[in-house]
Amino acid sequence: MSLSTRRKSISVQTIRRLPQYLRIFYNFHTYGRELVSSTDLAAETHLLPIVIKKDLQSVGAPSKRRAGFKVAGTIHVIEQFLGWNNLNKAFLVGVGHLGAALLGFDGFKNHGLEIVAAFDTRPEKVGVPVNGVPVYHTAQLTSIIEKENLKIAVLTLPAAAAQGVTDTLTAAGIKAIWNFAPVNLKVPSDVVVQKEDIASGLAELCAKLKSR
Amino acid sequence: MSLSTRRKSISVQTIRRLPQYLRIFYNFHTYGRELVSSTDLAAETHLLPIVIKKDLQSVGAPSKRRAGFKVAGTIHVIEQFLGWNNLNKAFLVGVGHLGAALLGFDGFKNHGLEIVAAFDTRPEKVGVPVNGVPVYHTAQLTSIIEKENLKIAVLTLPAAAAQGVTDTLTAAGIKAIWNFAPVNLKVPSDVVVQKEDIASGLAELCAKLKSR
């Protein structure tokens, strides 16, 4: 066993459930609850108590036997695990419908993300701030990334433009891309890409619906 | 073995990958390609050829040995499987940033979804069509659902309002809800709910980023 305690790696599914737990714990916290059991959480989530228990144990949530998980402490370990207790400066490329919607969402600040700039190629978009975020021309990407030392990119642009912009981004040293364009981006191996595909969710819904 | 051939059930993960395959097959189709191998598809997707092969086999995609999967036939079986070859009339509740973004997206017609109405409680939203879709007051939900015989709801409203609206929807006979509000809706067991949580993807990104 090495110095940094070797914990069993946490599953993707667990990670994806963490924000949900966090939301519920915030809620309980505002009501002054100090302990919440996996049974209570199950009632709020449609998840089985045992799934919740294992998830929380895997991130090292503090607990009390027979009583439940400690609210404040669990919030802390989840935020810590996700890195949501300090802000990362991010920017968005593509101020279309979805881009504007994401810019309009203030909740990212609770999720470790601070969108400080946006980019678009369309003249009518450039120079018009959205929800207080300045919109620059895409030609300025490299210079502003460097000036502001930005590390995370949110891509909400048309599929056809995505790879080109991505190449610019990686050349500028971007290390994380949250990609909403329906393309599989090719990036150097040290760049993290998280792809969102809204059609996947719809496919799931349709499949469930058909099997009824 | 029953009359309706009992096929092995298709995994959720496979279902979520189907739209991606579909997109690529459409592409090849427009270029006139008749056969695509799993190796070719792997180059486009970052998935392993064997994953693709199994996915396509599981939906019964037609193929030719040594050559690949038949483009037209595979498109057909995937569309068939997802029910995306005929349109379901849907509506959206909550014309905020995200709701407007979804209304602005015309691609749903290729995904079996036709959004024919939207609802909001805010007077300044009601009566102003978005991308050609009429916006009604939420009070009219039940009557319009019945009049238009709507079956699928898209919820893009604040968490606090979601359960109330859902109760109205289920009472009106809605059978499928695509939920973008960060709440776990309580619904009768015959109602299908597909929950989208944008924070899950962000959590995944942050976790990957931290482990670098």
Add this chain to the structure above:
DNA sequence: AAAATATAGATAACAAAATATCTATACATA
């Protein structure tokens, strides 16, 4: 015509994730 090759098809092995079961303990109740 024969040999090499790329692929679907089938099956097997492996890994990840979900679920079940059992134990120990703090607390509540009688």
Add this chain to the structure above:
DNA sequence: TATGTATAGATATTTTGTTATCTATATTTT
């Protein structure tokens, strides 16, 4: 004080999903 109970903690089992391997067969190459 003794007994019952709800829960975390630990471990085992089952299910689901991924990856590997082997076979058969069309196609291409020699």
